[in-house]
Amino acid sequence: MKGLRKLLDSAKPNFEKGAKFGKLHSLFDALETLAFVPNRVTKSGAHIRDAIDMKRTMIVVVLAMVPALLFGMWNVGHFHFQALGQLDQKTFWEIFWFGFLKVLPIILVSYVTGLTIEIIFAQIRNHDVPEGFFVTGFLIPLIMPVDVPLWMVAIATAFAVIIGVEVFGGAGMNILNPALTARAFLFFSYPSWMSGDKVWVSGLSEMDKVADGFTGETIMGMYAQAPAGVTPSIPYSPLEMFLGTIPGSIGETSTLAILIGAAILIWTGIGSWKIIVSVFGGGLLMGYILNLFAVNPYMQVDAWEHLLLGGFAFGAVFMATDPVSATQTERGKWIYGFLIGLLAILIRVLNPAYPEGVMLAILLMNVFAPLIDHYVVEANIKKRKKRLQASNS
Amino acid sequence: MSDREPLFSSKNLKLLKDPLGADNPITVQVLGICSALAVTVKLEPSIVMALSVTIVLAASNVVISLMRHYIPPRIRIIVQLTVIATMVILVDQFLKAYAYDVSKQLSVFVGLIITNCIIMGRLEAFALGNKPWPSFLDGIGNGAGYGIILIIVAFFRELLGSGTIFGFPLFEKIGLYKIGYENNGLMILPPMALITVGIIIWVQRSRNKDLIETH
Numbered sequence: 001m002k003g004l005r006k007l008l009d010s011a012k013p014n015f016e017k018g019a020k021f022g023k024l025h026s027l028f029d030a031l032e033t034l035a036f037v038p039n040r041v042t043k044s045g046a047h048i049r050d051a052i053d054m055k056r057t058m059i060v061v062v063l064a065m066v067p068a069l070l071f072g073m074w075n076v077g078h079f080h081f082q083a084l085g086q087l088d089q090k091t092f093w094e095i096f097w098f099g100f101l102k103v104l105p106i107i108l109v110s111y112v113t114g115l116t117i118e119i120i121f122a123q124i125r126n127h128d129v130p131e132g133f134f135v136t137g138f139l140i141p142l143i144m145p146v147d148v149p150l151w152m153v154a155i156a157t158a159f160a161v162i163i164g165v166e167v168f169g170g171a172g173m174n175i176l177n178p179a180l181t182a183r184a185f186l187f188f189s190y191p192s193w194m195s196g197d198k199v200w201v202s203g204l205s206e207m208d209k210v211a212d213g214f215t216g217e218t219i220m221g222m223y224a225q226a227p228a229g230v231t232p233s234i235p236y237s238p239l240e241m242f243l244g245t246i247p248g249s250i251g252e253t254s255t256l257a258i259l260i261g262a263a264i265l266i267w268t269g270i271g272s273w274k275i276i277v278s279v280f281g282g283g284l285l286m287g288y289i290l291n292l293f294a295v296n297p298y299m300q301v302d303a304w305e306h307l308l309l310g311g312f313a314f315g316a317v318f319m320a321t322d323p324v325s326a327t328q329t330e331r332g333k334w335i336y337g338f339l340i341g342l343l344a345i346l347i348r349v350l351n352p353a354y355p356e357g358v359m360l361a362i363l364l365m366n367v368f369a370p371l372i373d374h375y376v377v378e379a380n381i382k383k384r385k386k387r388l389q390a391s392n393s
Numbered sequence: 394m395s396d397r398e399p400l401f402s403s404k405n406l407k408l409l410k411d412p413l414g415a416d417n418p419i420t421v422q423v424l425g426i427c428s429a430l431a432v433t434v435k436l437e438p439s440i441v442m443a444l445s446v447t448i449v450l451a452a453s454n455v456v457i458s459l460m461r462h463y464i465p466p467r468i469r470i471i472v473q474l475t476v477i478a479t480m481v482i483l484v485d486q487f488l489k490a491y492a493y494d495v496s497k498q499l500s501v502f503v504g505l506i507i508t509n510c511i512i513m514g515r516l517e518a519f520a521l522g523n524k525p526w527p528s529f530l531d532g533i534g535n536g537a538g539y540g541i542i543l544i545i546v547a548f549f550r551e552l553l554g555s556g557t558i559f560g561f562p563l564f565e566k567i568g569l570y571k572i573g574y575e576n577n578g579l580m581i582l583p584p585m586a587l588i589t590v591g592i593i594i595w596v597q598r599s600r601n602k603d604l605i606e607t608h
Binding site for chain 1: 573574575577578579580582588591595
């Protein structure tokens with residue numbers, strides 16, 4: 001550590017304003033503050049003192065996502081070999097290694113594209129390289145189908161960083177969650193790569209023949225594709241849904257791994273437990289409402305089972321809690337999360353065009369978050385005014 | 394009237410040139426956005442649309458300018474609408490007679506030129522207070538400014554959304570699909586037109602800092 005500090009100190013003068021590499025100051029600063037907590041103090045404006053700064057916060061979020069990522073890697077290999085019918089010949093490590101090699105390039109492409117653009121913007125606009133992409137770059141691979149072409153990941157990341165974030169003035173000013181912006185971009189641009197029954201299992205679209213009885217369709221897809229009035233037979237038990245051995249985007253399948261992440265986020269106080277709880281509550285309520293009508297097999301699915309499917313848990317824990325695009329007021333968080341859960345299940349079950357509704361529900365509520373905050377604040381002002389009048393009269 | 398100014402005096406040229414850049418009806422005045430989103434999926438209909446709007450705008454500007462002393466102010470909007478509607482019907486019938494395919498592609502949007510805010514805006518802001526010749530130039534200039542943006546947007550939407558230019562399969566000819574490229578389905582949907590216009594506005598304002606609002 002001391003050697004690194006010495007190296008940085010000796011290089012520092014070269015990156016000061018006006019020096020040889022003055023233009024690259026923000027890049028150097030980003031690297032230095034990544035390695036060491038900065039020793040500067042804020043000079044103007046209001047600021048909050050805390051034991052950890054933005055970079056340390058972001059690292060905790062990334063750590064919370066690691067269980068979901070590791071499980072996702074194993075699951076990629078698991079379904080690939082299951083499709084080939086070779087699952088019982090492979091060891092645990094062979095399965096994991098296959099998935100690791102599939103997922104790693106997506107992570108690298110996402111980080112390289114996003115950070116390059118962020119650094120270029122930081123140099124042009126003369127500000128520090130923002131920390132936000134640290135998490136976004138990790139989220140993007142987790143919500144992709146494993147077979148997505150890498151150039152699409154690059155385009156989607158660039159779109160999310162430029163149109164989703166930089167246009168609004170950089171990290172912290174964005175209206176929408178950048179990782180979901182990337183996914184929505186791909187979803188509408190290249191629908192054949194983002195939905196259907198072939199994309200969730202690595203290599204499935206190129207396999208000549210698959211093992212008997214194997215299907216790469218997601219559970220939501222099975223319900224959505226089933227002919228009217230026929231209850232599809234789901235080859236997965238609720239326990240498998242909870243553990244995550246079901247097809248889906250890389251990081252979203254294992255509710256267990258996501259709950260471990262949720263525990264880390266809540267324990268460190270970085271993710272809002274109110275949002276997480278209210279998203280699950282909203283989803284559960286919508287599930288029960290649909291159970292009441294239950295006119296088709298999809299509406300008869302047990303309400304609690306919906307929470308284990310698709311990206312619901314992942315969205316609730318890692319997407320809805322994004323502090324920039326979520327509501328800021330405490331009461332607003334309850335409303336915001338509740339509506340996300342409600343809408344996600346509503347879109348999932350009732351709209352045949354979108355087999356999964358979590359992404360669209362969160363993006364929609366991102367847009368409404370400032371409005372919710374506005375009314376919560378207004379209501380509070382009104383209440384206090386009334387109290388003032390009552391005490392005056 | 395003794396010292397007549399030349400037809401293309403610098404003042405008149407400014408009427409032609411300003412709408413192309415610093416006073417563009419779409420990117421600066423932010424008018425006529427709806428049709429810019431609707432017809433720009435392909436280049437051909439966009440160019441026809443741009444020409445139609447330019448002709449309607451120039452003709453209505455001249456007519457209103459000629460009548461400007463006789464229009465009672467309280468009913469001027471009705472008079473303006475009557476003039477615009479007449480011109481639009483003429484253009485619509487002309488397209489149906491001589492360019493039926495494009496007319497079918499544009500469908501209802503030719504008729505909707507009547508509601509294009511640029512036309513009413515120019516009649517109110519310019520033709521009602523100026524002579525016919527400057528009004529004509531103003532109409533041509535604003536029509537061209539509208540058209541340029543339409544064509545730029547349509548170029549990117551057709552190229553990236555369908556891989557063609559004027560229907561010519563460019564990406565297929567240079568073999569992009571063979572190396573795994575795919576057309577971007579989002580480019581064909583209206584939101585991407587809005588984003589493309591937004592990017593043009595962004596580029597224009599970062600080149601011309603005078604256009605940036607400060608408040």
